[in-house]
Amino acid sequence: MKTAFITGVTAGIGAAAARRFVAGGWRVVGTGRRRERLDALAQELGDSFRPLAFDMRDERAREAAVVGLPQNWSPDLLVNNAGLALGTAPAQTADLNQWRTMIDTNVVAVVALTHRLLPGLIERKGAIVNLSSVAATYPYAGGNVYGGTKAFVRQFSLGLRSDLHGTGVRVTSIEPGMVETEFTTVRTGSQDASDTLYAGADPMTAEDIAETIWWIATLPPHLNVNALELMPVSQSFGGFQVVRT
Template sequence: MTQKTAFITGTTAGIGAAAARRFTSEGWRVIGTGRRRERLDALAGELGEAFHPLELDVRDLKAMEAAVDALPEGFRDIDLLLNNAGLAPPLATVQESELPASLQAIDTNITALVALTRKLLPGLIARKGAVINLSSVAATYPYRGGAVYGGTKAFVRQFSLDLRADLHGTGVRVTSIEPGMIETEFTLVRNGGDQAASDALYAGIDAMTAEDTAEVLHWVATLPSHVNVNALELMPVNQSFAGFAVARPS
């Protein structure tokens, strides 16, 4: 079989790092982006020549374009784009939130994802490849303080569905993966490094892991080429749907 290549954003932690390990373990080449050079270097040391690290802030669109154009020969033919990089602003209502944090999430989760996808689409079409976008259950189920994050992930979900319509007839597969609670650095970052808050959120629920999600990503990517998973929602067994909130004036 011809060796395949995946372009995975956000490989310095969590799902991205787990996905890089999972795909390289199955013989794929992986291009992995991240902002933390030391973590990229550590992952490259672990995974060897199958992993090509790109120190990159996906919000820097000019740097992203230049990095893609400068990929080495063995990593130019991309079969899978895994748009994993993303973040959430602090858990705050819109009226109490800080605008810069909200705009950072929008630029990362939406603008960068669209720009990178557009950049790689010609090659993906030529190779009849695949795009997997990391959305979230927050795209479907609202919660207090999640307006901006949930809004960005709803965009990712709808973008994935419409992208599939745009690519109809090209052979390119497009999937929106929509996880619930996964115990990674995500909540730690969202809470400004508050480990106690992160630990309290996941305490006793047997949350999903990054490795669980990477297994699903690999499964979707390696299905027969005539099978497309449009959207796939994942939750740990101990997480389900929130009830309605009712305010009763006293």
């Protein structure tokens, strides 16, 4: 039985991915900060799910969680899903602490966990799926550091792919556009479940992305998807901004 190590499983894409992989006959090691959410998911998924409660930015907790994994739960797949976007202010008025939190979560933690699990993934000829974003390619006002972190994730994935040439390890950067999750609901600040960030836009769902991760993970081992950009049909590219004087 194969094992997937998925970060950020307490909501959204991570939770959907955990459910999809367990349904597909895999075991899942799932990380998250919210113990009660992890416990509920463990109750739902049973013995095929192993919860690890810690903040990805906490180096000691991250290391202790990995070291504590039983040998037979060694990952065949790493899904670096945990990440966040804070604030929509332009750079000149942005909160530096929010920038640091995004960098520590979206970049530093991803790099550190990947580095820690690489020897086992190489030994098992496994795979790495990193969740980037269309924000890595298409900038938008207020996206400053978030877009920068996701551009890093994309380039880091391509660099890993190059370095791991010949090892049998596959590496993919998945770059979604609009995905409706709990995160997009929270960002509106509204208690109305229908008042979401993408209301009326027919966005993708967490399950859409989870199914994509599953597809990539279960491709024949001689195939590698380097990068995959997804958008709902309702979303496309905008024009350049122009200031006229």
